[in-house]
Amino acid sequence: MVQKAKILLVDDRPENLLALEAILSALDQTLVRASSGEEALKALLTDDFAVILLDVQMPGMDGFETAAHIKRRERTRDIPIIFLTAINHGPHHTFRGYAAGAVDYISKPFDPWVLRAKVSVFVDLYMKNCQLREQASLLRLQLEGGQPATGDAKESAGLLAELSARLAAVEEQAEALSKQLDESADAAAVATAAHLERKLTGLRRALDALEPGAGSGAGQVPSQN
Numbered sequence: 575m576v577q578k579a580k581i582l583l584v585d586d587r588p589e590n591l592l593a594l595e596a597i598l599s600a601l602d603q604t605l606v607r608a609s610s611g612e613e614a615l616k617a618l619l620t621d622d623f624a625v626i627l628l629d630v631q632m633p634g635m636d637g638f639e640t641a642a643h644i645k646r647r648e649r650t651r652d653i654p655i656i657f658l659t660a661i662n663h664g665p666h667h668t669f670r671g672y673a674a675g676a677v678d679y680i681s682k683p684f685d686p687w688v689l690r691a692k693v694s695v696f697v698d699l700y701m702k703n704c705q706l707r708e709q710a711s712l713l714r715l716q717l718e719g720g721q722p723a724t725g726d727a728k729e730s731a732g733l734l735a736e737l738s739a740r741l742a743a744v745e746e747q748a749e750a751l752s753k754q755l756d757e758s759a760d761a762a763a764v765a766t767a768a769h770l771e772r773k774l775t776g777l778r779r780a781l782d783a784l785e786p787g788a789g790s791g792a793g794q795v796p797s798q799n
Contacts, residue, residue, distance in 0.1 A: 584637070584640065591609070597690055610635065618649070618653075624700030626656070637659075
């Protein structure tokens with residue numbers, strides 16, 4: 575069973591949270607509510623999220639301050655943030671949102687289809703990254719000590735073939751997603767997809783290095799940064 579991604583919805587108004595849930599329910603992911611910046615930061619301490627929808631105008635800790643805290647934490651700094659605001663103060667206000675670490679900035683009332691499509695892109699990227707981490711973990715287990723733990727060459731070859739096939743499936747999905755992003759021309763999402771492709775390339779090289787006849791540099795996994 576494929577684990578669902580979590581999407582964090584942050585807004586101090588219950589009716590706004592209800593509207594967001596109605597719009598995003600079609601994605602069939604786990605929607606988590608937070609009614610303040612403090613509550614959002616608490617949720618981020620224990621759970622991993624694919625994307626955060628963050629209201630700008632909130633009493634106490636506003637969206638900009640909340641985003642600043644999120645970006646300062648190593649655990650959460652790479653989570654995409656989409657700012658939602660009912661007030662348009664012009665270019666300076668929008669720039670402040672991007673400076674705070676937002677990948678997108680949407681003014682209310684927003685088009686439900688557009689919002690759902692944008693969130694869907696980041697959910698897809700998150701799921702691909704989860705698959706990639708799974709493949710990397712399996713690969714690292716085989717690289718410990720420079721040889722498979724079983725010591726059985728035939729079994730090792732079978733496992734390598736399985737890893738290669740699973741990685742190929744992720745590569746194919748990532749390529750299809752990149753083509754979709756090229757058409758959407760969303761710069762932030764395209765950059766995220768490019769980063770994912772670089773990580774996939776590094777993992778593929780490490781896997782190829784384990785094949786029989788590969789060079790002596792097969793004992794380490796390249797950096798996945």
